[in-house]
Amino acid sequence: MTSGGRSLDIVRLGPHVEQWHADHRAYPSGAPLVVTGREGRMAIDSSLDVVPTDHDGFLLSHFHEDHVVGVAASGLPVLVHADDLSAVRSWQGFADASGYTDPAWHELVTTQFSWRAMTRAETLTPGRPIDLGGVTVTPVHLPGHTPGHCGFLVEPDHVLYLGDIDLSSFGPYYGDATASLVDTIASLRAVREIDAQVYTTFHHRGHVVGRAAFETALDRHAVMIRARHERVQALLDAGHLDADDMTGRGVVYRPGTRPPWGLEGERRMIELHLSHDPSDLPAPPHEQDDA
Ligand SMILES: [Zn+2]
Ligand SMILES: [Zn+2]
Incomplete structure (x- = not known):
């Protein structure tokens, strides 16, 4: 992985799941996951501080610039929900989905985050497990933050990656042109019902162990x-x-x-x-x- 010279920790969340993070994880920083099976190794998201390496492809929780750093440049396969696909495939798609059409925003995203169009990105299917050999990663559609926002359930490790349902005291973010408050509320309800052992976020909170601790953190966020x-x-x-x-x-x-x-x-x-x-x-x- 690359670190820009900053110290990095690899936190093991289960037998097949690591979370790679720097000392800081509030936006624009964040902590991707790496899932390793007998036959494959996938990264879930990427970040300014941590661009995973030595793996076979990327699964994206959603299209936002802070989750895709270095993904286009890697040349590796990329899967994202169909409702966020156009927003990773072209700048026009990104601008339409986010609503940020100011040229200054384009400048910021392409310089600070090295954003590039992922012209060959493909769609993932919610509910259909991706088999890495002895471990599966199942996308869970949790829209609202973006239309295609997904979490990922890793089994048999019982690890649920929450993407940008970040459990922060700031609360959920639904400020994009295509964000939905109704869907955000429905996704917060839906994710509360998912049984896992470890729940983890890209920003802020990091991992929470056990259903009770997760419910408490989620309710204070919601x-x-x-x-x-x-x-x-x-x-x-x-x-x-x-x-x-x-x-x-x-x-x-x-x-x-x-x-x-x-x-x-x-x-x-x-x-x-x-x-x-x-x-x-x-x-x-x-x-x-x-x-
Ligand atoms: Zn986001
Ligand atoms: Zn984010």
């Missing part, structure tokens, strides 16, 4: 959707009429702490909240405990 919804309602009550007028007022990012594209993403997320029926918002953890 409840941020409700918190944002309440902030939007409070701004409406205070006379702010639309998403433009609410952006930059702390709904998603505390003022001053947002990334370069943060205002645009926040505006889109507020729009989703303004058009959303709040009845299905994830409940705070203590309410779920009481249920």
Whole structure:
């Protein structure tokens, strides 16, 4: 693997699963997985700090720039969900899916992340195990963050890779042009039902051992959707009429702490909240405990 001179840890999550990460894993950094069977070795995602090497191909959780560093340049086979395929195959597809059409964003993604079109990327099939010989990797479609966002269940290791359902206290991100709040909520519900021994994320939290610890972390992550919804309602009550007028007022990012594209993403997320029926918002953890 390449490291840019930074220290790297390889954390073993199961007999066939390693997670490779640097000392930092908040965006733009992250920690890919490497799964090794008798007949094959696959990387799940790649990152600025860690580009896996000595393997047969890449499985991508989704199209975002921070997950695909060095993947096109490797020349190896790449599989991604059909709903994210156009976003890895061309810059136009990426721009359409993300909604970031500013030339400055293109410049940032192609320089900082060395983004290149993966013209030969193919589709994976959710629910169909990929057999590496004595170990399987099964894609699980968990849309919302992006339309094709997937997790991966590795058996017999009972390891579930969550992609960008990152269990952070910041909460889920659904600020792309093709992101969906409804799908995000449905995926948070669906992933809560998946039985595994180790649950791991690309950013932030890293791995969590055991179902109970996972449920606690997931619920604290998911409840941020409700918190944002309440902030939007409070701004409406205070006379702010639309998403433009609410952006930059702390709904998603505390003022001053947002990334370069943060205002645009926040505006889109507020729009989703303004058009959303709040009845299905994830409940705070203590309410779920009481249920
Ligand atoms: Zn992402
Ligand atoms: Zn990410």
